[in-house]
């Protein structure tokens with residue numbers, strides 16, 4: 335028996351090695367690709383050929399390819415073609431956001447206003463006065479490009495901008511609390527998406543965290559008992575992403591500021607989202623605006639540039655001059671500063687805030703957060719009618735009332751009323767449709783429930799509807815094909 339087995343194996347081994355020998359050569363592969371893709375860099379073609387040959391070797395090894403025809407250049411050319419196209423396309427892609435989450439961190443948070451995009455173009459296209467004082471002709475400071483605007487919009491004495499809010503918190507604690515203690519309520523020991531943990535950042539800064547109170551209750555006496563000669567500041571962290579509901583209490587930031595000042599300490603606040611607009615008239619409550627926080631007597635406030643503010647990724651620091659000046663002199667700033675494209679986009683965004691109505695209309699994040707339920711219902715009806723007209727028979731389309739979220743940790747428990755366009759595909763499941771839509775160009779991200787793929791038009795512009803129809807057509811048609819076969 336064993337004799338037969340061995341000869342069987344040998345037979346298989348022989349045919350395999352002859353298949354391996356008949357694999358196309360890298361040169362032959364390259365020659366045919368160069369004809370098909372005359373403008374594509376040699377490097378991409380070479381990588382594709384090598385990857386293709388590797389796949390074929392694997393096919394032979396696993397028995398998926400058993401004949402010479404299957405591994406011929408002719409037979410694999412369509413596969414090879416797709417490989418080149420995929421390898422040659424940029425990894426950074428535009429995505430259609432049909433999820434309705436306005437500040438979607440995974441989708442790049444805020445979309446910039448037209449004015450900000452234009453400022454980025456100018457900053458990117460030529461030299462600029464980034465650190466050049468045009469009055470004296472000498473070295474200037476990059477922060478001066480936005481400091482005055484930030485001060486007049488927030489009421490703060492001084493301002494500074496760094497790479498993101500995590501960097502802002504790090505710089506603030508490193509400058510003001512290093513080697514000492516900073517007191518923080520246990521109810522605010524937060525972890526934000528992307529594993530940004532307040533305690534870990536503090537540790538990096540060389541400040542020691544003095545936790546007080548319990549998760550759900552912290553009283554002024556807890557702070558009082560924690561005071562020592564090592565105390566450098568009191569910190570308030572905005573509890574992004576979650577709320578403690580039910581039996582809880584915390585000391586209001588205003589009261590805490592008075593307490594800190596009575597003991598000669600600075601009161602610091604990591605506000606997270608940091609809005610310059612009051613959204614309460616749009617049904618979004620309980621988030622203080624930056625000017626309100628400054629008015630409440632908080633000495634240093636940090637917040638993100640690309641969350642509710644609607645600008646580029648940045649960490650904005652505003653507050654009392656004596657503290658901000660110290661931060662400006664911290665060597666760490668050299669590693670945390672932001673670049674010219676960011677500053678250009680930030681200045682242009684902030685300029686729009688000088689008139690609140692202009693800000694509401696021109697900054698996409700602000701506009702999307704304040705779009706009314708009626709407008710969204712009309713928009714959803716428009717999209718449904720378009721889908722019924724353009725893609726009949728491929729799916730069933732209906733509408734449903736639901737809620738959108740702001741995202742980015744802002745207004746976590748508050749939904750904004752919206753209308754979803756629900757798509758019930760004929761040829762496949764909603765889950766399969768969702769997957770297919772990830773490989774269309776551009777990809778479309780939506781929501782999913784049991785039977786429906788859902789699109790929230792809060793985060794789509796009407797001029798994107800054409801693209802939505804195009805990618806849905808492609809995905810739904812593929813759906814039909816695969817189920818028929």
Ligand SMILES: *Cc1c(COP(=O)(O)O)cnc(C)c1O
Pocket residue numbers: 498499500501526530571572573574604605606607637638639648649742743
């Ligand atoms: C989002 C957030 C951060 C981190 O801000 P980035 O700009 O993403 O670095 C820090 N603290 C709070 C409270 C936040 O909400």
